[in-house]
Amino acid sequence: MPAEQIAVTETLEREQSPNVPEGLEKMMRRQGYHFVGRHSATKICNYTSESMKNGESCYKHRFYGIRSWRCIQATTAIGCNLACSFCWRIIPEEEGFKWNEMNAGGKWDEPEKIVEGLISEHKRIITGYKGNEKVDMRRWEESNDPAHVALSLTGEPLFYPKMNQLLRAFHDRGISTFLVTNGTMVNALKALTVMPTQLYVSVQAPNREIYGKVTRAKNLAATWDNFMEFLGIFSRMNTRRTFRLTLVENLNMTDVGGYAHLIEVGKPHYVEVKGFVYVGGARNEKRGLSYEQMPRENSILEFAKEIAEKTGYSVADYHASSNVALLCADQNAARSRIIRFEK
Numbered sequence: 001m002p003a004e005q006i007a008v009t010e011t012l013e014r015e016q017s018p019n020v021p022e023g024l025e026k027m028m029r030r031q032g033y034h035f036v037g038r039h040s041a042t043k044i045c046n047y048t049s050e051s052m053k054n055g056e057s058c059y060k061h062r063f064y065g066i067r068s069w070r071c072i073q074a075t076t077a078i079g080c081n082l083a084c085s086f087c088w089r090i091i092p093e094e095e096g097f098k099w100n101e102m103n104a105g106g107k108w109d110e111p112e113k114i115v116e117g118l119i120s121e122h123k124r125i126i127t128g129y130k131g132n133e134k135v136d137m138r139r140w141e142e143s144n145d146p147a148h149v150a151l152s153l154t155g156e157p158l159f160y161p162k163m164n165q166l167l168r169a170f171h172d173r174g175i176s177t178f179l180v181t182n183g184t185m186v187n188a189l190k191a192l193t194v195m196p197t198q199l200y201v202s203v204q205a206p207n208r209e210i211y212g213k214v215t216r217a218k219n220l221a222a223t224w225d226n227f228m229e230f231l232g233i234f235s236r237m238n239t240r241r242t243f244r245l246t247l248v249e250n251l252n253m254t255d256v257g258g259y260a261h262l263i264e265v266g267k268p269h270y271v272e273v274k275g276f277v278y279v280g281g282a283r284n285e286k287r288g289l290s291y292e293q294m295p296r297e298n299s300i301l302e303f304a305k306e307i308a309e310k311t312g313y314s315v316a317d318y319h320a321s322s323n324v325a326l327l328c329a330d331q332n333a334a335r336s337r338i339i340r341f342e343k
């Protein structure tokens with residue numbers, strides 16, 4: 001890695017260790033998280049690795065054309081204001097960390113520093129792949145020139161107050177942006193003037209009652225009302241709008257009519273109907289979930305078909321290893337789902 005990039009990363013690390021409790025930082029580092037500055041992090045995605053080693057790419061490659069080997073999985077905020085039971089991430093409170101996640105950043109880092117830091121850290125992470133004889137070297141070289149960032153790693157990225165500048169900084173480098181939000185940050189969405197390449201909202205439940213059970217929101221009434229207001233604003237966002245449904249048997253895989261109503265309000269171009277995976281934080285017994293609640297392929301496809309019938313959307317595709325079905329709003333969305341990327 002060129003000296004100046006090492007300098008950037010080390011300066012960032014030296015100046016600002018992440019603003020998370022030390023014990024949590026250690027836990028996350030053991031899980032492969034690499035911190036950048038006070039409140040950002042990256043972790044190599046399994047599909048970035050597999051797509052270099054054995055050619056297996058993620059479902060976003062199949063659905064939208066993302067080159068998994070050129071993707072950075074990252075976040076600009078470690079903290080989150082929800083505690084969804086199916087979430088893979090560590091929920092600090094469950095591990096006994098008293099930590100005000102809502103004020104995770106304290107002083108927020110500058111967008112350019114975050115972007116440079118994430119790119120440098122990504123390159124540092126993949127350096128080790130060069131010596132692996134299974135690795136496709138053409139893809140490894142391309143991976144050193146990232147073309148996509150998925151702001152979906154952990155936490156709520158819209159906590160970061162300089163999202164417009166950050167998105168612009170990525171786009172100025174020809175890097176596409178997939179931004180995944182939990183749908184509660186209404187003012188942050190109103191303030192979003194630079195559009196991500198694709199904007200995701202996680203739709204955790206079909207109605208308020210189940211939303212409370214899944215998200216474990218501290219103030220359910222206010223959080224649900226916020227979510228509904230968020231969907232209204234989301235429906236007018238001038239970019240590729242996507243709903244992500246993560247379904248758990250005997251929890252939120254029910255009330256198709258409720259999901260159809262939320263789709264009517266949010267007007268997404270794409271709906272991803274995805275089976276929950278019993279891994280990471282989701283295995284914490286405090287979450288009350290079990291392996292048996294992971295939906296099977298046919299039940300995901302069946303549920304997707306039911307939503308399509310209720311909404312007029314069409315079932316456009318399915319990716320088996322991620323157990324996710326894709327619904328498209330109309331012919332236009334279906335025709336343009338594969339993105340023409342700058343690089």
Ligand code: SF4
Binds near residue numbers: 045048059061066071
């Ligand atoms: S888009 Fe998501 S799943 Fe695909 S490589 Fe990037 S981080 Fe991984």
